[in-house]
Amino acid sequence: MPTIEEQMPATGQPLAETRRATVPALEARLGEPIPVLDSGFIRVVDYMGDDAAIVQAARVSYGAGTKTARDDAGLIRYLMRHWHSTPFEMCELKLHVKLPVFVARQWIRHRTANVNEYSARYSILDREFYIPAPEHLAAQSRVNNQGRGETLAGEEAARVLAWLRDDSTRAYDHYEAMLSQDGQQGLARELARMNLPASIYTQWYWKVDLHNLFHFLRLRADAHAQYEIRAYADALCTVVQDWVPAAWSAFEDYRLNAVTFSGQGMEALRRMLKGETVTREDVGMSAGEWREFEAVWK
C-alpha cells in the first residue's frame, strides 16, 4: 500500500513556458521538502504573484500610480505601515505540509485559507509520531500557565519519552489490528482512527494569500507560540523571503520587529523622553502591562 506521501506528490510538473509573474528563487524550491520537527516538512506546490503584483494592485487602489518617483519597495513599506492589506491578498501560496495533529489543530484556526487534509476516514494513516528532541522536552512554566519552563532532565525525561513512544506504538498496533480484515470484519476506519494520539502525523495542502499568511506568521513565528508550530512558521519565513523579498522586509520591520504602545505607554514614553522618571502608577498601567512595557527595553 502506498504511504501518504506517495499519494501526495507535489513535484513532477514538467518545465513549461508561462507569461505569468514568475519568481526564479521560488521556482528552485518547488516540490522540495523543507524538513520540520522529526518527521514533518513543508514544500511549495504552487504560487501566484510576486512583489510586483503587490505594487500593481496598490497603484490602482491607492493612486500611487500617478507618482513616478516612489520606488516599489518604498510603496510596499508604505502599505505595510498603514495596514493597507488588500494588495498583499493578490499573492497566493500553495503548500504541502506534513505535521502532527496537535499542530494541525492550532493551524486550522486560521480560517481564511483553503485546506485539503489527508482523510483518516477514507484512508489509513502512516505509523509516524512526533517525539520531541531532548532539548524541546520542556517543563510547564512556573511563571504563567501558558508556556514552557526549563528542559526536563534525567529520569523524568527518559520516562516521558518512553511513555510517548510506547503509548503511540501500542495505539497504532491496535489501530492496525482493529482495521485488519484478516479473519474478522475489520472496524471502520473512521472509528479506528480515534484510538490514535494527537502526536501522529497528518498531511494537507494549504493555500493562502500573502496577507493572511503574514497574519499567520505574526502570530505563529512569535515567541508566545508553541515551539512546534513556530518551527513550521520559521520554515515558512524562509520561503516568503525568497518569494516576495520586498514584502518580507517590510513585514519584518513593521510587524515582527515592531512594538505597539498603548495610550498609557505613549504617555510614559513622552515623559521619559523629557527625562522624567515614570512609574506605572503615574500612567495607570496594570502590573502586567508595566512588566511588558519594561521588557521592551531589555
Place this chain on the structure above:
Amino acid sequence: MPTIEEQMPATGQPLAETRRATVPALEARLGEPIPVLDSGFIRVVDYMGDDAAIVQAARVSYGAGTKTARDDAGLIRYLMRHWHSTPFEMCELKLHVKLPVFVARQWIRHRTANVNEYSARYSILDREFYIPAPEHLAAQSRVNNQGRGETLAGEEAARVLAWLRDDSTRAYDHYEAMLSQDGQQGLARELARMNLPASIYTQWYWKVDLHNLFHFLRLRADAHAQYEIRAYADALCTVVQDWVPAAWSAFEDYRLNAVTFSGQGMEALRRMLKGETVTREDVGMSAGEWREFEAVWK
C-alpha cells in the same frame, strides 16, 4: 480543580426585560444540555433573531415589502428555493458543545463560524473518552471506502471495545503522570496533551449564522456524514426547529428532502415522463451516477 464544564457555565443569566426579538420556545432551552453520544452535549447559550428577522431583511433586499399579500412563511420558502441566502444570515446562534476531538476536527472545517475551544495548552483535559455503543461499532464498508458496513459482533466487538478503553485509560494515566509536579518538574501541558487519543472529549463555544448553520446541517445531518457528527447535527435540528420554525420547514422541503438532477438526469426524467424506458447509455451517465439516479426512486 474544577472540571471543564464547571469552567464553562452556560446558564445562570438572570431573567431580564428586552426589546429584542425573543423566541419563547428557545428561551426554554437556554442553558439546557441536550445529550449527544455517551458523554457529549449541545446547549444553547444565546441567539439573535427569529423568523420575522429573516422576513424583515428579505423585504428590504428583494422588494417583497411592496406586496402585502405574501405571508411570511411563503416569503421564507421563496428565499430558500431561490438560494437568496443573505436574509438567513441575519439570525445568529451561540452554542456550548462537548464533543470528541475527532468530531471537532470535522466540525471545524466549517470556517464561517466563531469558535472558542477549551485550550489543552493552558488547561488540563478531563478524563472522558467516547466509547461507541455496541450498535454503533461498525465494520468498514465493503462496498465503498467511505462508510460503515455491518455492526461488529462477538469477540471482535469485545476486543475493539477493550482496546479503546484500555488505550485511552493508559494514555490518560500517563498524561496525568507526565503533568504531575509531585517530585518532578512536570511536563508542559502543551506537550503532554499529545499523548491523548482523538476519542477524548473537548468543549467549545460555537457561534454561527443561520445560513451557515443550514449549510452545516445539510452536510452533517446527511446519511453520508459519519454517525458521530450526525448525532450532533440531529440534535441541532431540534433546536433550529424551535427557534425558526418557518425557516426550518423551508429547509426541510428545499434542502433535506430535495433532490437535484443533473442535465443528464433531467433528460432521463423527461423521457421517462413520456413513458420511454431509459438506460444510462441513452443519457450518457457514468455507472456511479446512474446508480445514484436509480436509488432516488427506491
Place this chain on the structure above:
Amino acid sequence: MPTIEEQMPATGQPLAETRRATVPALEARLGEPIPVLDSGFIRVVDYMGDDAAIVQAARVSYGAGTKTARDDAGLIRYLMRHWHSTPFEMCELKLHVKLPVFVARQWIRHRTANVNEYSARYSILDREFYIPAPEHLAAQSRVNNQGRGETLAGEEAARVLAWLRDDSTRAYDHYEAMLSQDGQQGLARELARMNLPASIYTQWYWKVDLHNLFHFLRLRADAHAQYEIRAYADALCTVVQDWVPAAWSAFEDYRLNAVTFSGQGMEALRRMLKGETVTREDVGMSAGEWREFEAVWK
C-alpha cells in the same frame, strides 16, 4: 494624464520557464481583454492550478487515491455531484475587470474574493459611461417586480437614451469643473466623485478561487440575474472552459443544467412517473412553486 487603463497594465510579463501547473489555452488568453457591454472588458492577469490540481487535492481528502480505475474527469464529476467543494478551492484566478459601478455594486456582494478597485478618492475617473444598446433598453416587467419586460421603442427609447447620455455628460463636466485647480482651489476628489452616476465605468483586480467563482457563475450566469452582470458572467464562462475543461463540464451538468426538486416536487414526480395526474393541491405546493415546477417541463 494617463487613463485608468494605462495605469492598470495587465500584460507585459516576459516569457519565463516554470515548474508550476500550466494551461496553454489560458496562457494564450493572458492579458487579452474580452469585450463586455459597450466599453467594459475582463482579462486574465494570472491563474493557479488546473484540472489536475483539483484531482490531486481530492485524492488526498476523499481517499480516491487508493483506487486506480477512476479517471480524473470522473472524479471531478463525483466531487461536483456530492458538493465536495474544497478541492475546487485549490485553483485561483486573477482578473482585471472594467465594469459600470452599478454592476460592481452587485459583484462585490460576493465576499470570498480579493479586490483592488481603482480609487476615485485618490485618482480621477475616466469619462466613460454605460449606455445600453437599443436591444437591452428594457421596460419594467409587468409580471413581477424583479425583472425586465419588453424592449422600449420609439420616442420613449430615444428619450431615455438622451437622458442617460445628457445627464452623465453634464455630471462629468461638473466633476471636472469642480476638480479643476485653475483659478480656484478645486474640490477634493473624494467629494467630487459623488456627483457621478452609477453608469460610470470603474476597474478592479478581482482574485477568486474556483469554488467561489463557480458560485458566482451559478448566480450571475443565470436567467434571473440582471443582463449587465450576466454579460460578464458569460464572458467568464468561456475563460473557465479554457482553464479547467473537466471542472467546467461537471459544473455545466450538475449546476447550470441541473434542476432541484423539493420534497413536494419529488412527491409529484414519483406520482407522475406512475402515470398519475397530479395537481398542486395534491402535493401541497404554493401557486408560485407550482408555476416554477411546471416551467421545468417546458
Place this chain on the structure above:
Amino acid sequence: MPTIEEQMPATGQPLAETRRATVPALEARLGEPIPVLDSGFIRVVDYMGDDAAIVQAARVSYGAGTKTARDDAGLIRYLMRHWHSTPFEMCELKLHVKLPVFVARQWIRHRTANVNEYSARYSILDREFYIPAPEHLAAQSRVNNQGRGETLAGEEAARVLAWLRDDSTRAYDHYEAMLSQDGQQGLARELARMNLPASIYTQWYWKVDLHNLFHFLRLRADAHAQYEIRAYADALCTVVQDWVPAAWSAFEDYRLNAVTFSGQGMEALRRMLKGETVTREDVGMSAGEWREFEAVWK
C-alpha cells in the same frame, strides 16, 4: 407608496422576558436612530453578548479560568493587548444604517459582515442626496493626493453646492420620468437607477461581530478615513461604548490611542531614551516614515 424607511421598521418589538445576556444601556438605544450627516442615521436593531460574554469565552480558550484574582476588565485588556481576537467574536451587533452610496461602497469592503441592502433593482429609491455642510466642503489636499485641504469658500463653494443640488435633482427627475408607466412602458428599475449619482442615500441592515466591528472602527474612525464614513464610525463608537464598556476602553487604549513603532523606530527610540540625537539616516528610515515618526511627538 411607502418610503424606504417605512419599509425598514427597526423598532416595534414588544417588551419580553429573556435569559440571554442583556445590556440595559443598549436596550435604551434599540430602534432609536442616531443622526449622521444631513439625512443619514444608524440605529441598533439587535445585539448578542456583553463584556461578560467575552470573558466567558476567553476563560475557556486562554485558561484564565483557573485564576480567580484577575478581574474581567483586566482580562479583556490582556486579550486586546495580545491580539487574542476570538473572544470578541462572541458578541454580535445588528444595525440599520442609512448612508450615501459612495459611503456604502467604502463600507462594503469590510467583508466579514452580513448585509441586506435596499434593492434599487426591485424597488424605487427615495429622493434624498447627501449635500455636504459648508464646513465639510473641502478642497483637494495640496500635500498628498489622498486627503482634503482647506474648506472651499465664496463663489467656488456656492458653485459646487449648486451643481451637486441641481445635478442630483435633475437626475432624480429623469429617474422618475423614465420609471413612469403613465402613457409609456416605463424603463426597468434595474436600468433607471444607473442615472442616479453616488450621493443618493441607500439603506441596509448590517450585522457584524465585535472583533470585526473594532477592525472597522480602527480604520474608519481614523483621521485618514474620509470624513463622511468617519461620521458613521464616530456614531458607532458611542454605541459600542454603551454596549461593552470594558472592551471599548481596552480598544481605545490599545488601538485608537496606540502607536506602533517599526524596528527602525524602536532603534531610534532606544537611542533617544539614552539622550542621543537621532537622524533618519542613523536608523535608515525613508523620508515618509521619518515624517510620520516625528509627527507622533507633536
